[in-house]
């Protein structure tokens with residue numbers, strides 16, 4: 001039989017789930033509507049591809065679009081494109097096809113105003129190191145999935161062969177004390193890490 005304490009806990013758990021969903025729905029409804037092109041892209045991504053949840057989606061897409069409008073970037077780099085949802089939110093993206101580890105080596109002369117790192121998480125640290133010197137002072141790096149479904153948190157039980165989680169944790173720690181950037185982790189969706197270039 002449930003006692004008062006466990007009932008309170010159950011109520012709080014149910015309330016939290018309900019509030020998270022309800023708050024996200026409220027945030028969606030009170031943000032700029034999804035442009036028709038992006039809505040069509042989202043639909044096609046879900047109809048045609050495996051793992052459609054990799055696409056940025058409406059609300060986070062509006063957040064990226066907001067950053068882009070505020071920053072007015074001339075040169076934007078997205079690492080990890082998938083179906084291009086975030087690409088269309090960021091605008092002004094130069095498209096390069098290939099393994100990002102190789103492609104980035106061909107872009108050494110560029111100066112970036114905005115960089116969105118959203119490819120294979122195991123290489124977050126490598127991508128960061130390859131581009132950070134090329135981000136102009138005041139520019140912004142945004143790194144997606146830094147919460148990694150909650151596994152980034154140190155009290156989450158880590159499996160020995162979970163190399164992605166180890167990499168996400170290591171990267172989050174690495175940039176926390178990197179004097180070249182000022183970090184702000186936004187706990188939205190799967191975690192967006194903003195890194196303002198000093």
Ligand SMILES: C[S@@+](CC[C@H](N)C(=O)[O-])C[C@H]1O[C@@H](n2cnc3c(N)ncnc32)[C@H](O)[C@@H]1O
Pocket residue numbers: 054055056057078079080081082083084085086087098099100101118119120
């Ligand atoms: C999370 S999805 C990107 C989602 C996209 N940024 C968006 O918001 O809609 C990650 C993408 O990175 C690509 N990717 C993974 N490893 C890569 C690599 N080494 N070089 C280039 N792309 C890579 C995957 O194929 C996938 O398309």
